[in-house]
Amino acid sequence: MQTPLPKFDSVFSVDCVIFGFEEGVLKILLIERNEPPFKDCYALPGLFVGHDEGIDYAAERTLYELTGLRDIYMEQLYTFGDLDRHPEGRVITVAYYALIRLSSKIEVRPHSNYAKTAFWHPVADLPQLAFDHTLIFQKSLEKIRRKISDQPIAFELLPEKFTLTQLQNVYEAILNRKLDKRNFRKKMLNYGILKELDEKQRGVSYRAATLYKFDRRKYAKVFQKELSFIKE
Amino acid sequence: MQTPLPKFDSVFSVDCVIFGFEEGVLKILLIERNEPPFKDCYALPGLFVGHDEGIDYAAERTLYELTGLRDIYMEQLYTFGDLDRHPEGRVITVAYYALIRLSSKIEVRPHSNYAKTAFWHPVADLPQLAFDHTLIFQKSLEKIRRKISDQPIAFELLPEKFTLTQLQNVYEAILNRKLDKRNFRKKMLNYGILKELDEKQRGVSYRAATLYKFDRRKYAKVFQKELSFIKE
DNA sequence: ACAAAAGTGTTAGTATTACACCCATGA
DNA sequence: TCATGGGTGTAATACTAACACTTTTGT
Structure with missing residues (x-):
């Protein structure tokens, strides 16, 4: 039936x-x-x-x-x-x-x-x-x-290789406010989910910035523990 | 058309x-x-x-x-x-x-x-x-x-008047792990979104706990600023 | 008096914030 | 040499985590 x-x-x-x-x-x-x-x-x-x-x-x-x-x-x-x-x-x-x-x-x-x-x-x-x-x-x-x-979605908006300033610009555009450069860099690098390349920016008329890649492998490790919100 | x-x-x-x-x-x-x-x-x-x-x-x-x-x-x-x-x-x-x-x-x-x-x-x-x-x-x-x-949804599961231990039990049940009693109380009281009543638990065969209410008014103030995730 | 849960502080470690100058590069 | 953005450190503060004993109450 x-x-x-x-x-x-x-x-x-x-x-x-x-x-x-x-x-x-x-x-x-x-x-x-x-x-x-x-x-x-x-x-x-x-x-x-x-x-x-x-x-x-x-x-x-x-x-x-x-x-x-x-x-x-x-x-x-x-x-x-x-x-x-x-x-x-x-x-x-x-x-x-x-x-x-x-x-x-x-x-x-x-x-x-x-x-x-x-x-x-x-x-x-x-x-x-x-x-x-x-x-x-x-x-x-x-x-x-x-x-x-919470999650590294900012990388999805950037080319594979990007500078820390570009990354910060994405955060600032989405959050709609300025962030402190030193603190931003410290925090991002501390997460340990960026891979520093030994390649520099090209074609800019000022000091060329170091390029980074998002490291998906490390991310998986780091951010799975972040699920605990009330931390302890 | x-x-x-x-x-x-x-x-x-x-x-x-x-x-x-x-x-x-x-x-x-x-x-x-x-x-x-x-x-x-x-x-x-x-x-x-x-x-x-x-x-x-x-x-x-x-x-x-x-x-x-x-x-x-x-x-x-x-x-x-x-x-x-x-x-x-x-x-x-x-x-x-x-x-x-x-x-x-x-x-x-x-x-x-x-x-x-x-x-x-x-x-x-x-x-x-x-x-x-x-x-x-x-x-x-x-x-x-x-x-x-992030948000005080735990209160929705409790009666209007509740003890801190009951509140902690809700958190523990949802998160599926034990929390430290002293830290939990400190944190909850610090948020400033609980109103202490001058009423005690009744009908228990041990020291009666103080009852609290959730204060929606204070909550609105406290948690709207929490929307900034990257804090600074 | 005993059983059961209430209630309470301190310390060490970690993360967050605020803040300003020199450096490297290309034009 | 100048303009532009790159890159760097420290100190104060706030938050988090770990941890155990005394108090109150009803039976």
Whole structure:
């Protein structure tokens, strides 16, 4: 005996807050909608979830269709399911956030025609966004603010080799305040999760900084014990 | 011009991990299913989300129908949307967790007949659960472990007036390890979010402990600054 | 008087903060 | 030689961790 599933015409979607870091500025990827509702408005990139795909997969597809990138750091953020969040009916959306290393090679272009354009925009002065996307963005920023101090997600925004100042710039951009250079360096180096390279920055017109890599192996050791919050 | 929403036969549900604390033991509320699939198996309480209700509301309804309680501490946990998580089709579920004060007045009884029984079960030795509910439970436990040290959710599990030892017991049950009594008290009192009452425990056959209340007003002040994780 | 839990301080070690100058490099 | 960011140490303070005995109460 089987009880059939109830039949609802329900729709769910994924929306992605895709963070990038460029010229010392934290940005997210926005699209300009080409379809109603909110035609010509800015919005977070998103897709309807096919009934034959997992939601994580749908989020990865959103990212891939826009940037051509795969295997990006991406996490589920929150699910937004208020009745009135979509003007044309009931749409529940699962929001994700992703961190990507920007480089000149990455070209963003909408793959389908639901979006006219796609572009990076600084988080500091975002325009109005369609639906509840401003709220989704705010929640994603809070999330990475918390997370950045617990877990080494800052590295995901940088090239493989980076200087300590670049790393500090990522922290400052996300936390939105200045940090003390000496203390920052001391702390980062003490964690023991950076590997110093014997390579220096090139092409700068001042003293070249030492390059570092993130050492995933050491990280696993160091940060698993950090799970104890009340420490003792 | 309107683009109609795509029509999928999609189903979503909510599932709730409802924590309670009784006799020094952390428990969750389980039901015994009365319908296939997984008939006669244990599961987390859950409901299909009506197409005319918000998801938060659906979660509150789940809790209310089972316990008669409203206005309970409840937060969204995570959304589970793998293709194969439900044997009869595509069901995306939004998981919530709740913390409730147990008291003899609370009677749990299933309101609909999808469940035969409902009962509290210690988290330490849960039976096998239907669907991916074991995974959902594990994720909820991790979540409250992290959260308990950041935010005063422990109080939600205790009566309004409680002793420091009872509070410590909640921490120990959730974190699953012993804490030092003197350090625990020092730290809790230093936060300044407890109000000492001039009332003592009653009906115990040993020295009666002082009762405390959680002071929500002071909390708001103290913990908003804790949002800075890299402190300086 | 005894059983049971309440209540209480100190010390050593570690982490955090605040703070300012010289160095190396390329233009 | 100058402009630019790289790189470095110390002292004061706050927090954390380890640790054991006396007090109160009811039976």
